[in-house]
Amino acid sequence: MEKIILFGTTEGxxxxxFALQDDPNYEVVAFTVDKQYLTEETFCGLPVVPFxxxxxxxxxxxxxxxxxxxxxxxxxxxxxxxxxxxxxxxSLLSYIHPTVNVGHGVTMGDNCFISEGxxxxxxxxxxxxxxxxxxxxxxxxxxxxxxxYIASRAVVMGVVTLESxxxxxxxxxxxxxxxxxKECLIGGGSVILKNTQEKEVYRANPASLLPLKSDQLSKxxxxxxx
Numbered sequence: 298m299e300k301i302i303l304f305g306t307t308e309g310x311x312x313x314x315f316a317l318q319d320d321p322n323y324e325v326v327a328f329t330v331d332k333q334y335l336t337e338e339t340f341c342g343l344p345v346v347p348f349x350x351x352x353x354x355x356x357x358x359x360x361x362x363x364x365x366x367x368x369x370x371x372x373x374x375x376x377x378x379x380x381x382x383x384x385x386x387x388s389l390l391s392y393i394h395p396t397v398n399v400g401h402g403v404t405m406g407d408n409c410f411i412s413e414g415x416x417x418x419x420x421x422x423x424x425x426x427x428x429x430x431x432x433x434x435x436x437x438x439x440x441x442x443x444x445x446y447i448a449s450r451a452v453v454m455g456v457v458t459l460e461s462x463x464x465x466x467x468x469x470x471x472x473x474x475x476x477x478x479k480e481c482l483i484g485g486g487s488v489i490l491k492n493t494q495e496k497e498v499y500r501a502n503p504a505s506l507l508p509l510k511s512d513q514l515s516k517x518x519x520x521x522x523x
Contacts, residue, residue: 298323299322299361300326302325302326302351302363302387303327303329303362304363304365306340307367309365309366310365313410325343327343327344327346328344328345328346329355329362332348332350361390362390363389364408368464371464376443376462379444389407390407390408391408391409392409394411394414397411397412397414397416402420402421403418403423404421404422406443409423409425410428412429412430415429415430418439420438421435424443425444426444427443428447430449430467431449432450436453439454439456440457441459442458442460443462444462445461445464446463448465448469450468451470451471451483452469453471454471457473457477458477460495461480467485469484469489469501470487471483475489475491476493477489477492478495479495480495480496481498483499
């Protein structure tokens, strides 16, 4: 059983803990954060130790680490801690939930987390430090570069290139044979039909508020059906 330290004490870290607790191959033994952000000695019943001192308490020759940060600051905080953990000598865990559908020839780097129900199609290439949330679809021959975040139910079709530090929101769709440039933010529900430029932000049309109440609408629909 591999012993794991999670960096972070946010709700994201709690989600990663729950996934790993259900897997008999791993034991999460502690959390770690930068000393200036250490406000409590325990989190989810486990010790929290300063990142500055973690190697003396949980040595890297007997523990792995996972940087349990979601999409803060276009994933740059997670990338920073990823590099610092490697400098301390830690191997970084990559984890694929047992319910994930993994196609032939899928490759993946370190500090990756693929949540339940995701679908990874054949010849998909996933770089380092990539988080894929529940139910996402990643198409065949797609390349996901380092430090990306893909939210639940997002769809990335085949032969797409997702450059580093991109964030893809829930239910967003990226169509086939496109390049999503570095540091793009694709908002939830957006549909991308052409290549993007670096640091572009896309937002889907928000829902519109109708000038009537739900019970009024129900009566109108009922009348039309009579």
